[in-house]
Amino acid sequence: MSKAPLVLVDGSSYLYRAFHALPPLTTSRGMPTGAVKGVLNMLKSLRKQYPDSPFAVVFDAKGGTFRDEMFADYKANRPSMPDDLRVQVEPLHASVRALGYPLLCVDNVEADDVIGTLARSSAAADRPVIISTGDKDMAQLVDGHVTLVNTMTGSVMDIEGVKEKFGVGPEHIIDYLALMGDKVDNIPGVPGVGEKTAVGLLVGIGGGLKELYENLDKVPALPIRGAKNLPAKLEEHKDMAFLSYQLATIKVDVPLEVEVEALMCGEPDREALVELYTELEFKSWIDEVQRDAKRAGQEVVPEAAPVAAVETRYETILDQARFDHWLEKLAKAELFAFDTETTGLDAQKAQLVGLSFAVEPHEAAYLPLTHSYMGAPAQLDRDTVLLALKPLLEDPAKAKVGQNAKYDINILANCAIGGDLAQGITVRGVKFDTMLESYVLDSTATRHDMDSLSAKYLGHSTITFEQIAGKGAKQLTFDQIPLEQAGPYAAEDADVTLRLHQLFQAKLAAAPSLISVVDEIEMPLVPVLAKIERQGALVDADLLGVQSGELGDKLAELERQAYEIAGEEFNLGSPKQLGVILYDKLGMPVLNKTAKGQASTAEAVLAELAEQDFPLPKVLMQYRSLSKLKSTYTDRLPEQINPRTGRIHTSYHQAVAATGRLSSSDPNLQNIPIRTAEGRRIRQAFVAPKGYKLLAADYSQIELRIMAHLAKDEGLLHAFQNNLDVHRATAAEVFGVELDQVTTDQRRSAKAINFGLIYGMSAFGLAKQIGVDNKQAREYIDRYFARYPGVLAYMERTRAQAAEQGYVETLFGRRLYLADINAKNPALRKGAERTAINAPMQGTAADIIKRAMVAVDGWLTESGIDARVILQVHDELVLEVREDLVEQVSQQIRPHMSSAAELDVPLLVEVGVGNNWDEAH
Template identity: 80%
Template sequence: MSQAPLVLVDGSSYLYRAFHALPPLTTSKGLPTGAVKGVLNMLKSLRKQYPDSPFAVVFDAKGGTFRDEMYAEYKANRPSMPDDMRVQIEPLHQSVIALGFPLLCVDGVEADDVIGTLARSSAAADRPVIISTGDKDMAQLVDGHITLVNTMSGSSMDVEGVKEKFGVAPEQIIDYLALMGDSSDNIPGVPGIGPKTASGLLVGVNGGLTELYANLDIVPTLPIRGAKTLPAKLEEHREMAFLSYQLATIKVDVPLDIGLDDLQMGQEDPAKLYELYTLLEFKSWLNDLDRDAKRLELSAAAEPAPAGDLFSAPQAEAPVAPVEAAYETILDQVRFDVWLEKLRNAKLIAFDTETTGIDAQQAQLVGLSFAVQANEAAYIPLTHSYIGVPEQLDRDTVLRALKPILEDPNKLKVGQHAKFDMNILANCAIGGDQSEGISVRGIAFDTMLESYVLNSTATRHDMDSLAQKYLDHTTVSFQDIAGKGAKQLTFDQIALEQAGPYAAEDADITLRLHQTLFDKLSAIPSLASVLTDIEIPLVPVLARIERQGAFVDAELLGIQSIELGNKMVALEREAFEIAGEEFNLGSPKQLGVILYEKLGLPVLKKTAKGQPSTAEEVLAKLAEDDHRLPKVLMEHRSMSKLKSTYTDRLPEQINPRTGRIHTSYHQAVASTGRLSSSDPNLQNIPVRTAEGRRIRQAFVAPKGYKLLAADYSQIELRIMAHLSRDEGLMNAFRNNLDVHTATAAEVFKVELDQVTSDQRRSAKAINFGLIYGMGAQKLGKDIGVDTKTAKAYIDTYFARYPGVREYMERTRAQAADQGYVETFFGRRLYLPEINSNKPQERAAAERTAINAPMQGTAADIIKKAMVAVDNWLTTSGLDARVILQVHDELVLEVREDLVEQVSAEIRTHMSEAAKLDVPLLVEVGVGNNWDEAH
């Protein structure tokens, strides 16, 4: 029977990672606890995986080490430990000991050195060792007996795993670190040598640092970028390289007065745990202790529960050695037929496209990759066109063979940003026929959206970031194979030797990410529902809207560009007149001299370099005090932005094939769930200015059609009424009252029919201001009253609508307790700063906590409405289609004789997108252009 492995835990590594990666939790008295909870959760998980193993949890001791004596700058660039982390060290140590784990801190060396010594001595005795760490330096210890496990990501690394990740063997890791350095520890290395160059040098000389410096003459012949200049660089920094080698070397002979027998798990101390969990306010674990104590009281004869059963730690599978990926590039019909059969029999297909660019409406398809099981994938190149490219399978033959599989709605598929791939394949023009593409169906999952729904703020949602975070895998980046800047190759120019593994990896990682992420989502049913009921059904809808595009009147935009240019010239002259001299309006330096030195305006804010700021918000504040030049400058900037972003740019963005503008919608950007758009960004066209409305006038209906705009009325206030359960607000909406007039009547204590337009305007500012967390001072400025009067209005508002105040207080408390808030449909927004000890950060997080459920629910509702409207239009066959989505509004292109029918139907579908306790009101407008319809 094989021995249970010795488990060595890098406690210091996990303390830092838990502190920075997890939401900050604090007790009711302000004691930070998030890092403690994160590390303890990890330890409990490990204990369940290795119930029979000896353990050691190793932390860095206080004070310096021998490396500081060797190199005074060692770790000098590290910021001092945050106070919120420092105060968690002692309760963490006590908790580790109370759980029965042996805990080690050895003076004069780092935790790595203690772990290295224990690992090597155990391995020498033929005992397997598991090192639980997130530190890449530990890879130097890996051998046939020693494996690294990253408990936070669930990944593991043996000898082959080290080679796969770093490109060198474990015995070369110290040399690798010595060459590239380590900025986190301030190990200098050789300037300009990064991971790829370091591994290339070591593989090239088939050795380490000593062999490299003995063979500098062969370095110029190695297949490394810039190889000819490397010998001089290495020679210049020889001394620093060997010093870096010493700094990076983990000491494996630390004198220790403990042996393996001293590392057996001890008994837990329930009394001490109860004391610690009470201090740390770990309520669920306290409840577990209470339940266990009662269970023992009821049955004294019962066996005590294993240590891990006392806690609600997440279950995790035992780590397995990484499997080497099997990727292939398909160039012959036999292998293509094999993969066709795999795809036909697969329960789930991961797929990805490679293209000539990132514009989904104009890029050309270069190839496709597929995976149906982890660590196995294939790339089918179609149109690589460099000199010497091998013969590829016929493009149209391949696409026609794949078409039935990709279009089968019952053949489930997963992509990473699948909308892009759907558009590429829809536009792929099989046989040169622009109308014949592939209409991908059966998109069941999307890893970008899985990550986004799981936690919209925890990470970026691109594949490289997700692979690193959830798989602990560093993917091959596009720049690695294509280069950078003006000389960057398009994918069809990249050699298949590089393109094949890169593309296949995309499909493989997509499948592996899905397997990890969907498991996490499935553990939280409300989040799984947001993914499957809202985000995934929206993907094909957005793809269709993007492909449809919108007509714009380029001539009208050209006229407006000229007019904006003339207005900018006039504003520039006015600015010169006020300043008494000419200057560059776009130069912060010159502008600062005029504003602060010549005109003597007050300095409200300074830049990081100590110069008086001329930023937008500063000019806005100066303009509020009736300073004339800041007002002129702001107006000039506004005109300039409209001209450069819209009136000049939109005509250039007209697709020559379709004659339309095709924006791109993004589901995984805004933290609250709202859609955003780019190229062009339609969300930011101003609607309250004449110039902004004129830009909307350029979005026109084709002949025989009208534009129809359907907009939710006051949707966030209606959601506030539903969430707060305030009777006053709900009655106003149920009785179809103008809510701003109703609020004005309450706040100003007048009858409804006596409310003036100014009072209604003030009430509107109050209604919207409060749900965005506006204070009395800002409200007073907005409605033209002093702060005391504004505060009185707010107090009256809350007195009339007490449910709103209760909702705000309840939401703040819930956010502080659980670290997130939820929308009506269960979407979560995590708030890392909600328990910050910095008042400004905490206040901002509290404002977000109050607003996010409303803004997020509104986003969910419009998304559900888009799916419902798309389904109706598709099944009805009506000559109408959605061409734009902006905020709470849908814009449709409708045949003239169908306008009345579509108007009635769209009201129904949008108003029924959610069942709130107040009605959803949809306003519909029609016109020849977007401005008329809105």
């Protein structure tokens, strides 16, 4: 009687694939559960196919493995596990165990090695083995007893299947991986050797890596593209090829304390399953477990999650007496929370529908103004109410708290009391914003929207907008939502905002530096950003139309060139068609693959192929770049002009970038390229109105200046204090020449070193950027640190501090927490160390530009000068200035920006003026 096959599941592989491939799923409390459900579904399906088999689900253990010791950069390219995935690991493990499935997690080895060891020992005992995985590395284990199945795609791979898919048999998969490397695991391989070349070498020589290196003289005669140059390249990277062989080899002799016969599934722990499924809100599975339990003579009842019963007192204000009561209540309060309800998300277009307020926790009111659905009750007169609220909301001494208060400030500024567009409410006294309090507490801990914050910090699931308004095309605007639903929803917003603020203030009190970041940087910036957003920027739609036409002509020409190179027409936007052209027809090396195993056509891959002088990838990169400019800017910007103002109004976001930098959207002005002629032409469309000029004030080399200050390096301090060209000064030091003897190429290399070190660039990265070999690049870096020892000391000091306290700080006390700074995995740890070195510089630069914006706005407001900030991009402020005041503003803006921080080196501000943004920059 034949033995039932041993089923081994690559749990780590499926965890990632389920997370990335399946739609996101969350509980009502905001806990992500999609990956858990996807993997459990797959396991249940597999178990039904092999009900009598020994069965094991194998996961990678935490920490490093022997491969990390063998090669420090192993898996260095892999990003940290996303937070939304990390929180699903424990529930998944617990669910697997509760189902009765054996789960294996062995320290110091990867799941692949555990699977490989069990597979080989079972095959030796003449037991068939099914490995359920989506990992190509496992193909090396396939033999007469071992078969791979991919449960997510339904594919099965035996010996012939491996040959069909990879072009070589299982016995040469390791050689194949050693030659072409693996971008995902950062196995280096031999540079320039892709899939087709690797297969051509192995098949052509008729052996593996060892036989290939014994027969390099035969390689030039093989029918492989560039065969003549391959022997030299293979010889140069021989050590790396054999190291890659070791890294790619799955261990099959891991000491395991488990026998195959012990890997039989046990009875499910139904009580544990019900508890887990209740927490994960897998309601249909709870019913399934209960039905199974009933058939087995058990009764399993889910326990409701304990929720503290808190009575809320929410009301909807519909009469004058209750409004007067709340008006008096707000006037007496030391602090109140407020929120607006509107007809949309665009603060420059949305109409005010109502306001909500809270003074005490769990008590709030909604004041509807313009609900207009059929049967809506009479509401208080909008203008009368707003005029009554105006003194209170405009009083700077009356403390207020909001959630993303900038939006509410803009809505009330645009509310046009009595139909007068100039008569709105200028909200003052917003001392706190829960979104910003959360962001400053920990910029990386969670999303900072109210629903997420409520779930995380209060354990409270808020009423969501979709629950009361519906979804998609039939979604109601807020003025169409019945007050029975709108009232509690809106009142809850104000109540939760107040409760979050009280909680955050207690947390911030433990770190005074964080309180100062909130009070002195983030909150003063809120009204400034609101003003900039309302002001908007003037754009020449006709010029953009001309540019769109020209870009369209260039795209058509590039499309024609692509067809000519390819020898046929194809859809340049189709990854599938493009993959066929690049790899099947033109035979380019496959440098990376998608999650589904297809040859990648991503931009990074095209860039690497372009560097290898393949013409089609160069054309495709140009095409993609111009196409993005056209669709994102020249076509889209005219559509984003506000019909009321005739201007474009971007939205600035304070709580997105982990380092503190501002970002913008609708449109995103941070991403307009300035190094290309086409990108600069887009800036030309941002114009000054008649009688005005645009003035751009930009910090020069601000992060390098912050580096000099932090590192206290005498050489860098001397260069900046004496207004030297710092890149030329660095070149003189690194290349050992006099300042006036530095060549253009030497200065360019020094610039790459200066900026590269800030961002943790390796010798490999520097070599690639400046066109030298790794050894030469390493010598340059070593020489740099020898000339600037303070920089090296700063880096070492910062790594140590980060490891000790788990975070780094800017000069102003902003923190960036580093989850992986003490990770056992060297790749994760090194990535966190690079962030630790860079974040204080990037974060301090962000703090400085924010302080400068507040200072410049204050100066312009107090002086009454006819000038205003209209844009902020990176380290630059753009102003509209009346023509006769340009010289005055140019002179006075410099000290206001330069004094935003006191450094050991001067903060240099460069000012440009023009009729458009490009001229001024």
